[in-house]
Amino acid sequence: MSPVIGALAAAGILKGLLSILTMPALGELISPKSTLFIILNAMGDSVFFFLPIMVGYSAAKRIGGDPIIAAVIGGVLVHPTLTPLVGKSLGALGGFNFQMVQYSYSIFPMILAAWMAFKCENWLKKHLPSYLTMIFVPFFTVLVVSAITLYVTGPVIISISKWLAMGIAWILVKSGWVSGLLLGGFYQILVIFGLHWGVVPLVANDIATTGHSYLNAILCQTMISQGAAVLAVAIKSRKENLKSLSFAAAISAFCGVTEPAIYGINLRFRKVFISGLIGSAVGGFITGLFHGNMFGFAGSWIGFASFFNPKNPSDLSNFWIFLASSIASTVIGFAVAYFWGYNDEMKKGGEVEKPLKPGQAKA
Known part of the structure; x- marks a missing residue:
C-alpha cells in the first residue's frame, strides 16, 4: 500500500475541498450538477475507483x-x-x-x-x-x-x-475515549519500529469499503501533536541550525509527513517525542469520546477537508470534533515540549534510523 498512500491522501483532500465548495451554507460555490464539479470529482475519485x-x-x-x-x-x-x-x-x-x-x-x-x-x-x-x-x-x-x-x-x-x-468501526465507537486515548498515545511508537505499515491497509480498507474511518480520525491527531512538539523546539531553541531544521520539520508534520520531525528531532530529544505522545493522547481521547469520523486519507492539519462528509456537506459535526481535538493536540503537545521536553542544555541523542517501507531494500 505504501506507494499508493500519497495519491490516496491527495484525492481525499480534493474530495474534501469539493464538499466545502458545494456547501449550501457557503452559497454552493460549485453546483454538484456542473461540468466543473464532475471533472474535479473525477480527479478526486479516480484513485479510489x-x-x-x-x-x-x-x-x-x-x-x-x-x-x-x-x-x-x-x-x-x-x-x-x-x-x-x-x-x-x-x-x-x-x-x-x-x-x-x-x-x-x-x-x-x-x-x-x-x-x-x-x-x-x-x-x-x-x-x-x-x-x-x-x-x-x-x-x-x-x-x-x-x-x-x-x-x-x-x-x-x-x-x-x-x-x-x-468490526473496526464498531469497536472504536463502543470503546470511545479508551481507544482514542490508547491509539493517540501509542501509535507513533509503532511508527518508530515500522509496525504502523500493518495499520495502513486497515485505514485504506475502511475508507474504500465504507467511505469513512473512525480509526484514521484518531491517528490524525498523532501527526499534529508531533508537529506541535517540534514547533516548540523551533521557537525555544537559540541554536540556528536546530531552529531552522525544527521549523521545517513542523511544517512537514502539519502537512501530514512526520518523519522529519520524529527521526530528525523528536526521538533524538526523547522528552520532545514523549511530549508529542501526551498531546496526541489528549487529542485522541477527545476524538474517541465524541466519535470523530474522517472521510479521506490525508492527516494532520492539512487533512481538515477530509472531515467534511462528501455525501452530506452541510454536516459539520466531524469537522468541529477535528478542530477541538487538533487544537488540544497542538496546544498540549507544544506546551509540554516547551516547558518540560526541551531546553538548549540537553544533549542530542544519536541519529535514529528510519525503518524501511515494506519491500524497500537497504541502500
Whole structure:
C-alpha cells in the first residue's frame, strides 16, 4: 500500500475541498450538477475507483511479478461493462450461485490476485517453451486469475473486508475515549519500529469499503501533536541550525509527513517525542469520546477537508470534533515540549534510523 498512500491522501483532500465548495451554507460555490464539479470529482475519485489497478501494480512489483499483468487483471475487475452486473448471477455450479460484486474501491482481492498471478506466471514460464512465453504467459495468467477472482476469491474477500471495516468501526465507537486515548498515545511508537505499515491497509480498507474511518480520525491527531512538539523546539531553541531544521520539520508534520520531525528531532530529544505522545493522547481521547469520523486519507492539519462528509456537506459535526481535538493536540503537545521536553542544555541523542517501507531494500 505504501506507494499508493500519497495519491490516496491527495484525492481525499480534493474530495474534501469539493464538499466545502458545494456547501449550501457557503452559497454552493460549485453546483454538484456542473461540468466543473464532475471533472474535479473525477480527479478526486479516480484513485479510489481504479484502486485495484494501482494496488495490483504495486503488489506485483513488491513480490517480483509482472506489474502490467497484475494491472490488467485489476482493470478486468473494474471494467465498466461488468459494473451493471453487480449483484447479479455470473452462473451456478453444483447448486452454488456465483454473484458479481463491486471491486472499485477494494484492496484485498487484488493483493491476492497479484500473488496468484505471480505464481501462475512462474509455473507457465517453467512449462512453456521460451518462444511462447511472451504471448501465452499473459494470456493464461489474465484468463485464469481473473476468472478465479471474479467467481471465487473476490466475493469471499469483499465480504470479509466489509465485516472487517464494520468490526473496526464498531469497536472504536463502543470503546470511545479508551481507544482514542490508547491509539493517540501509542501509535507513533509503532511508527518508530515500522509496525504502523500493518495499520495502513486497515485505514485504506475502511475508507474504500465504507467511505469513512473512525480509526484514521484518531491517528490524525498523532501527526499534529508531533508537529506541535517540534514547533516548540523551533521557537525555544537559540541554536540556528536546530531552529531552522525544527521549523521545517513542523511544517512537514502539519502537512501530514512526520518523519522529519520524529527521526530528525523528536526521538533524538526523547522528552520532545514523549511530549508529542501526551498531546496526541489528549487529542485522541477527545476524538474517541465524541466519535470523530474522517472521510479521506490525508492527516494532520492539512487533512481538515477530509472531515467534511462528501455525501452530506452541510454536516459539520466531524469537522468541529477535528478542530477541538487538533487544537488540544497542538496546544498540549507544544506546551509540554516547551516547558518540560526541551531546553538548549540537553544533549542530542544519536541519529535514529528510519525503518524501511515494506519491500524497500537497504541502500
